Amino acid sequence: MPDxxxxxxxxxxxxxxxxxxxxxxxxxxxxxxxxxxxPLCYAFGLSLFKTTMVAGTQxxxxxxxxxxxxxxxxxxxxVLLFKFGLMQIPIMLGLALLYALILxxxxxxxxxxxxxxxxxxxxxxxxxxxLLWGYLYGPSFGPFGQLAEFFHLPKPQFLLDGTILGSIxxxxxxxxxxYNLIIYFAALQAIPQDLEEASSVDGATGLQYAxxxxxxxxxxxxxxxxxxxxxxxxxxxxxxxxxxxxAPGIINSHYTPNFYAYTLAFTNQQYxxxxxxxxxxxxxxxxxxxxxxxxxxRRAA
Amino acid sequence: xEKDSKRMTxxxxxxxxxxxxxxxxxxxxxxxxxxVAQDKVELLLWAWxxxxxxxxxxxxxxxxxxxxxxxxxGQGGPHYVKLRNAIQAGTGLPDLxxxxxxxIPSFKQLGVLADLxxxxxxxxxxxxxxxxxxxxxxxxxxxxxWDSGPMGLLYRNDVFEKNxxxxxxxxxxxxxxxxxLATDAPGTYMSNxxxxxxxxxxxxxxxxxxxxxxxxxxxxxxxxxxDIAKKWAGYWQKLIDAKAVDTKPMWTxxxxxxxxxxxxxxxxxxxxxxxxxxxxxxxxxGLWRAAPMPQWTAGGTVTSNWGGSTFAAMTTTPHPEEAALxxxxxxxxxxAAALWNSKQFLFPVLKSLIDDKALMGAPNAxxxxxxxxEVFVVSENQVDPSFEFAPFQDFVNQTMQDEMSASIAxxxxxADAFDRLQDKVVAYATDQGYTVS
Numbered sequence: 207m208p209d210x211x212x213x214x215x216x217x218x219x220x221x222x223x224x225x226x227x228x229x230x231x232x233x234x235x236x237x238x239x240x241x242x243x244x245p246l247c248y249a250f251g252l253s254l255f256k257t258t259m260v261a262g263t264q265x266x267x268x269x270x271x272x273x274x275x276x277x278x279x280x281x282x283x284x285v286l287l288f289k290f291g292l293m294q295i296p297i298m299l300g301l302a303l304l305y306a307l308i309l310x311x312x313x314x315x316x317x318x319x320x321x322x323x324x325x326x327x328x329x330x331x332x333x334x335x336x337l338l339w340g341y342l343y344g345p346s347f348g349p350f351g352q353l354a355e356f357f358h359l360p361k362p363q364f365l366l367d368g369t370i371l372g373s374i375x376x377x378x379x380x381x382x383x384x385y386n387l388i389i390y391f392a393a394l395q396a397i398p399q400d401l402e403e404a405s406s407v408d409g410a411t412g413l414q415y416a417x418x419x420x421x422x423x424x425x426x427x428x429x430x431x432x433x434x435x436x437x438x439x440x441x442x443x444x445x446x447x448x449x450x451x452x453a454p455g456i457i458n459s460h461y462t463p464n465f466y467a468y469t470l471a472f473t474n475q476q477y478x479x480x481x482x483x484x485x486x487x488x489x490x491x492x493x494x495x496x497x498x499x500x501x502x503x504r505r506a507a
Numbered sequence: 508x509e510k511d512s513k514r515m516t517x518x519x520x521x522x523x524x525x526x527x528x529x530x531x532x533x534x535x536x537x538x539x540x541x542x543v544a545q546d547k548v549e550l551l552l553w554a555w556x557x558x559x560x561x562x563x564x565x566x567x568x569x570x571x572x573x574x575x576x577x578x579x580x581g582q583g584g585p586h587y588v589k590l591r592n593a594i595q596a597g598t599g600l601p602d603l604x605x606x607x608x609x610x611i612p613s614f615k616q617l618g619v620l621a622d623l624x625x626x627x628x629x630x631x632x633x634x635x636x637x638x639x640x641x642x643x644x645x646x647x648x649x650x651x652x653w654d655s656g657p658m659g660l661l662y663r664n665d666v667f668e669k670n671x672x673x674x675x676x677x678x679x680x681x682x683x684x685x686x687x688l689a690t691d692a693p694g695t696y697m698s699n700x701x702x703x704x705x706x707x708x709x710x711x712x713x714x715x716x717x718x719x720x721x722x723x724x725x726x727x728x729x730x731x732x733x734d735i736a737k738k739w740a741g742y743w744q745k746l747i748d749a750k751a752v753d754t755k756p757m758w759t760x761x762x763x764x765x766x767x768x769x770x771x772x773x774x775x776x777x778x779x780x781x782x783x784x785x786x787x788x789x790x791x792x793g794l795w796r797a798a799p800m801p802q803w804t805a806g807g808t809v810t811s812n813w814g815g816s817t818f819a820a821m822t823t824t825p826h827p828e829e830a831a832l833x834x835x836x837x838x839x840x841x842x843a844a845a846l847w848n849s850k851q852f853l854f855p856v857l858k859s860l861i862d863d864k865a866l867m868g869a870p871n872a873x874x875x876x877x878x879x880x881e882v883f884v885v886s887e888n889q890v891d892p893s894f895e896f897a898p899f900q901d902f903v904n905q906t907m908q909d910e911m912s913a914s915i916a917x918x919x920x921x922a923d924a925f926d927r928l929q930d931k932v933v934a935y936a937t938d939q940g941y942t943v944s
Contacts, residue, residue: 474905
């Protein structure tokens with residue numbers, strides 16, 4: 207019996223101190239390597255070769271990457287997403303912040319109801335969301351079109367060259383506003399109550415308290431959501447992919463960089479070039495996120 | 508609603524890709540008694556036409572040692588993506604796969620289509636000539652046809668009568684009718700210019716004499732923007748500019764509704780469309796009729812094909828003889844072929860079924876009692892067999908859809924779209940290592 211205890215204790219000490227954290231990390235690391243690092247390495251390997259129908263496979267080094275840098279189909283998509291992001295991210299996060307502050311102000315009845323109601327669109331798969339909005343945008347089938355027809359007004363055109371980017375942005379706002387709202391709301395809830403008492407003692411109005419005290423306190427959270435949104439925007443795929451049926455003349459097969467990579471791999475049989483496009487897109491995401499972080503930090507400092 | 512349009516798209520896919528045959532009155536010569544394994548063999552077939560397993564089981568009944576498992580890995584695009592991924596991976600290919608006519612050159616180029624000639628050549632005379640030509644190269648046979656889509660014209664009898672429009676025998680008459688309808692009944696269109704489906708564009712241009720590709724080994728001729736294409740582009744551009752043709756994206760709910768509501772008074776389409784329409788339309792029952800495809804010269808008899816499918820065996824199969832026997836059975840066995848038509852509602856490829864008066868002459872209430880198939884039977888025998896698809900047809904279709912849709916949306920003219928298409932396809936073919944001329 208004493209022996210057993212001693213063994214157990216010895217064993218416990220040994221494992222806990224140095225190996226235990228790694229044992230706990232092991233499942234994660236195994237999956238991380240198997241499903242992220244290994245595919246990334248494989249894709250990077252692919253991007254250095256060129257397989258053609260006639261000439262077979264050759265090592266081409268950086269040639270695929272050089273081609274991406276001068277490929278208008280890719281950069282047009284990136285520029286489009288910058289436009290999209292500059293329009294969509296401020297609206298989405300602005301609304302999320304506004305609603306989060308209102309809900310947190312304690313002046314709204316049914317706070318839990320609104321929290322869930324705002325969040326529901328995020329729980330709707332983006333495929334369903336695009337189908338749903340595709341119907342709403344339909345010129346003769348959609349309710350807006352029918353309503354306009356009923357009142358003999360010109361039908362709103364949601365799927366034309368000038369409007370479709372806004373229409374897609376609207377879907378993204380609808381989908382992700384609630385998600386960001388929940389994050390802001392959680393951050394606001396973490397602000398100690400006594401700050402509000404202190405500010406009201408100092409004579410601050412509710413609005414001043416919200417803008418001058420709460421907002422600066424949750425600024426780190428806001429910055430994180432902006433970075434998430436930038437990354438999400440640059441990876442836009444399913445909404446345009448699904449809306450293509452409705453507006454094939456505007457949403458072409460290289461509308462967004464991710465869509466372009468998909469087309470290259472699965473329609474054009476250019477797996478190697480597709481891998482290179484994906485890596486350059488990853489690079490663009492990294493650069494844009496980093497630049498934003500730098501700007502945000504400089505302002506904070 | 509968008510969901511509906513998806514479903515309808517799939518329906519049409521199903522129709523596009525299957526074979527048909529009637530209650531084989533005419534006896535079809537028996538299959539060759541190939542040297543079939545004495546041991547049990549199981550074949551795997553990837554196909555998306557509904558109930559394909561029924562025909563596969565008929566085969567097993569006749570050849571008890573060979574069982575066939577049918578797997579649906581996706582319809583159209585996704586099916587080919589999975590095939591290509593398996594080829595890329597070097598493992599995981601089925602023994603056989605459904606293969607549309609326009610995909611055969613692409614997969615043949617990849618070297619994965621087995622030669623079925625030994626089993627198939629004895630029955631070649633039973634097939635409509637153009638379908639056999641589309642799958643064979645001399646004595647080599649890369650797929651067994653079982654479904655086709657010869658072109659014709661479906662039109663709204665009520666709209667034609669109300670606006671005093673004659674059935675257009677030529678494209679000139681079709682154009683005049685389009686302009687007349689635009690003037691007499693604004694909001695109604697003679698047709699929809701369906702460039703969002705590259706298959707339709709290729710079929711209509713095929714009839715006009717467009718032969719964009721000719722491949723011999725690694726040499727390929729590409730003339731997508733020749734005079735025929737430009738003339739054709741001019742024809743439709745005139746109607747687009749006059750707002751005498753609608754330009755809705757095809758296969759959407761809006762597009763189906765336009766046909767059902769009489770907004771589109773006609774549709775130049777394939778032999779699988781009559782049943783598809785019948786299953787998708789609610790209001791226009793009895794108002795539709797079929798007529799021959801309009802001709803470029805008065806009294807002409809040239810048609811083309813849109814859609815249609817074959818079964819192909821993969822070179823990787825460990826049972827090539829059994830696979831060839833099975834594919835041949837699926838296309839030419841009288842009972843199996845009859846079922847394609849009566850169960851899956853596909854348009855036949857066997858002469859015996861095309862000539863079957865009882866089968867093809869059945870009246871159809873959706874078409875006011877007209878025997879619509881008779882129109883398409885005539886068309887089937889007039890399909891010009893000299894059309895070639897590219898060995899990278901998916902790329903061509905995608906680019907065609909992009910460029911022509913962009914023209915419709917306002918980026919230049921249709922003729923410009925053909926020039927851009929030519930440039931892009933030549934660049935792609937060159938990049939893929941072809942010698943382009």
